[in-house]
Amino acid sequence: MTRTTGSGPVLSADQLSIIFDGKDAAGHAVEVRACNKVSLDLHAGEIVALVGESGSGKTTLARAFARIFAPDEGEIRFHGERITGRPKRSFYRHVQLVYQDPFASLNSLKTIRHILGRTIRIHKPELTRSEVTAQILQLLEMVALTPAEDYIDRFPSSLSGGQRQRISIARALAVEPDVILADEPTSMLDVSIRLDVLNLLDAIRRERGVTILYITHDIASARYVSDRMCVMYSGELVESGPTEEVVSNPRHPYTQLLLASAPDPSRTKPAEPGDTPDVDEPADPSQAISGCRFNPRCPAVMDRCTAEKPPLFTVGEQQVKCWLYDGVEAPTRARSTDGEHRP
Numbered sequence: 001m002t003r004t005t006g007s008g009p010v011l012s013a014d015q016l017s018i019i020f021d022g023k024d025a026a027g028h029a030v031e032v033r034a035c036n037k038v039s040l041d042l043h044a045g046e047i048v049a050l051v052g053e054s055g056s057g058k059t060t061l062a063r064a065f066a067r068i069f070a071p072d073e074g075e076i077r078f079h080g081e082r083i084t085g086r087p088k089r090s091f092y093r094h095v096q097l098v099y100q101d102p103f104a105s106l107n108s109l110k111t112i113r114h115i116l117g118r119t120i121r122i123h124k125p126e127l128t129r130s131e132v133t134a135q136i137l138q139l140l141e142m143v144a145l146t147p148a149e150d151y152i153d154r155f156p157s158s159l160s161g162g163q164r165q166r167i168s169i170a171r172a173l174a175v176e177p178d179v180i181l182a183d184e185p186t187s188m189l190d191v192s193i194r195l196d197v198l199n200l201l202d203a204i205r206r207e208r209g210v211t212i213l214y215i216t217h218d219i220a221s222a223r224y225v226s227d228r229m230c231v232m233y234s235g236e237l238v239e240s241g242p243t244e245e246v247v248s249n250p251r252h253p254y255t256q257l258l259l260a261s262a263p264d265p266s267r268t269k270p271a272e273p274g275d276t277p278d279v280d281e282p283a284d285p286s287q288a289i290s291g292c293r294f295n296p297r298c299p300a301v302m303d304r305c306t307a308e309k310p311p312l313f314t315v316g317e318q319q320v321k322c323w324l325y326d327g328v329e330a331p332t333r334a335r336s337t338d339g340e341h342r343p
């Protein structure tokens with residue numbers, strides 16, 4: 001798969017559904033739409049945060065982008081080309097996944113030289129041994145494990161969680177990817193080093209132009225690092241837009257709930273007493289719900305919400321899947337778009 005240049009998205013999901021076999025509360029077989037007709041474009045050099053509570057489908061979407069799950073409906077496109085049926089190895093030259101758990105994702109019996117060298121050699125078999133070593137040292141410097149010579153022959157078991165996550169990120173960078181899909185990369189790390197990893201992702205984007213999908217439960221970290229925020233609920237994207245717009249003026253009742261529940265003192269929309277349901281009550285995608293999937297929890301539910309599924313409405317720079325915005329005009333600021341009403 002070759003990289004083509006152009007102004008379109010680097011990686012995109014187009015009406016993507018991933019469906020698992022599951023069981024409902026009574027034990028009957030049901031389909032679980034972990035992702036349901038999701039459309040999302042990732043543009044060159046941007047950091048997009050995908051936020052939502054546990055079970056909302058964030059990991060499933062990342063794994064579909066990484067081709068671990070094949071689409072049941074819709075498409076994944078890389079620079080506009082369908083990827084179904086294309087060789088995976090050449091795709092992984094461009095798109096890399098960083099996992100949540102830096103302890104499980106690195107082989108603790110191999111040295112860092114082996115772990116990074118193997119990835120470099122798979123993608124660049126023409127390099128000599130000394131060229132591979134030079135690249136490993138360069139990668140260690142990029143992820144701030146310095147002096148790099150002190151780390152290259154160490155085993156992951158001698159590193160802290162934050163240092164291991166840096167090795168995972170270095171391994172992703174080893175192929176000089178266009179896109180990194182970072183699935184909760186800081187959630188298993190000490191709070192004190194989470195910011196370092198977020199700053200590293202930001203540096204990778206600025207210095208290498210890598211597009212990053214940052215998946216997280218934590219709205220404050222998403223706000224810190226991302227340009228755009230997409231909110232997922234029960235397998236669907238319910239709101240997206242420039243991060244500051246979404247955070248300072250959340251439109252969807254679910255986004256309002258998430259923000260009101262976030263331990264972020266700088267939030268601008270505090271909860272009104274009694275107006276939000278419990279955010280710890282996760283959505284169950286195996287549950288049959290007619291109309292909007294958020295309607296059983298929505299403080300603003302209307303008759304229409306239980307009868308019809310809302311489409312995406314454009315409100316200013318945001319896209320919101322909620323009937324509250326049917327026919328609502330909001331001031332639109334001058335900003336270039338690709339003309340399509342897609343997140």
Ligand SMILES: Nc1ncnc2c1ncn2[C@@H]1O[C@H](COP(=O)(O)OP(=O)(O)OP(=O)(O)O)[C@@H](O)[C@H]1O
Pocket residue numbers: 020021022032033034052053054055056057058059060061284285286
């Ligand atoms: N292999 C699978 N088989 C059946 N159901 C699955 C499978 N993988 C995920 N699911 C279901 O799909 C839904 C979405 O899961 P997913 O892990 O994508 O959510 P998430 O938002 O990433 O949650 P978390 O933050 O807890 O990882 C959940 O209801 C989950 O139980």
